[in-house]
Amino acid sequence: MADYLVRALSEDGLIRLLAAVTTETVEEARRRHDTWPVATAALGRALTAAALLGANLKGRETLALRIAGGGPLGTITAETDGEGNLRGYVHHPHVDLPLNAQGKLDVGAAVGRQGQLVVIRDMGLKEPYVGSAPLVSGEIAEDLTRYLWTSEQTPSAVALGVLVAPEGRVQAAGGYLLQLMPATREEHREQLEENIRNLGAVSSAIDAGMSPEEMAARVLAGFAYRILDKQPLRFRCRCSRERVAGVLVSLGAEELRRMEEEDGGAEVTCEFCGERYHFTGAELAALREEAARPPDPPRED
Structure with missing residues (x-):
């Protein structure tokens, strides 16, 4: 499945969802930078997060996501533009840590928790917009949720996942960003929370073949919604x-x-x-x- 992102909106306009599969993009980043598994997972989450945050960019507008938590990976940088081109790197790609208590790659420890998540939006104006928020866990999805609330005052749910195969290649990657308008009813919030619990780990769902449209259908189950459009995603650098x-x-x-x-x-x-x-x-x-x-x-x- 080629990488792409879909934008979905509830019929009442109060619920917005972005869902993406980024497996090929993250694998290309891994190959180019020779990242070890925990670095692959962290960089892959950052690239997916950039794709979701930059979904409304147009043309040459750009968005950069920088995460510096004081962990052994150093700074992680991911960028995107209005055409779905993604690029990024991690300062120390050859980091190896023990698995966490759940038996998974310890992205939080590798990223660190003593630092900031910074978003830079360049809309072609005189100065770019820069927003930031303190890191919560270093797991990136939780940190992005915190950023969206503190910097943009938008209640959100973010899921990011990268499944790394035993030999090191990227087996599945992607995520979603759910945003609610203030007028969303409490029972609708509860339904969405239940849908998210039922979906489970996003990387496992993608590995099982779930497309962005199917992801949207699972998260928005029980709601009338429409898919607004579809954006191809790819790893492509602007250097020459x-x-x-x-x-x-x-x-x-x-x-x-x-x-x-x-x-x-x-x-x-x-x-x-x-x-x-x-x-x-x-x-x-x-x-x-x-x-x-x-x-x-x-x-x-």
Whole structure:
């Protein structure tokens, strides 16, 4: 099943649901960054969370999710845009911890609980919107629920799951984000809570073949609703050789000369996707000339 997300809305407009399968996206991230199981689970949850939070982005608008809890994984970063492109990385991908008391990957201990979850929305305005909330558990779903309540005052339920196979590959990944408007009746809240309990672990449901539409049907059982649309999701980075060359030029002519003379070239690795870009000494010399060139004078009207 290719990765995608669906948006659903109750007929009365008081209940909003986003449901996604992200198995292929998370597996691509694991492959690119060579993450070990607990890092795979944490990064996969973050990527899925970014997809859900960014579901309403348009075009070149972007959303970045950063989680820093003081745990051995270090900072986790996930980004998305209005076209469903996802990318991300974890600072320390080779972390190995004992399973937790429930016999599962201990994401909370790996992420840590002494820090912040930060969301940065760039809508193309003068300044991006930045919101944050203290971490609750480091499990990411609970932390995101807390963020949505404290920063956006929206009662929400978030489920994120990544099932890692014994050999390390991603077997299933995805999640959902349920949001309620203030006018939602108490008996409807109770029904939704029961539906969520009946659904169980989202990663197990996806591993059994559950699609985003079926996930929505289970969470919204007993409610009249409609699927608004469907958004394909994929791992895709925005880096390119041209962008990396621009970064090198920004280092200045003297630094480029030093790299050319001492190293004979340069290799730059994108932290988001692991792609490597190699520049020969001759290419650095050309970039050095560009860096030394005076800027064009401003145009007169």
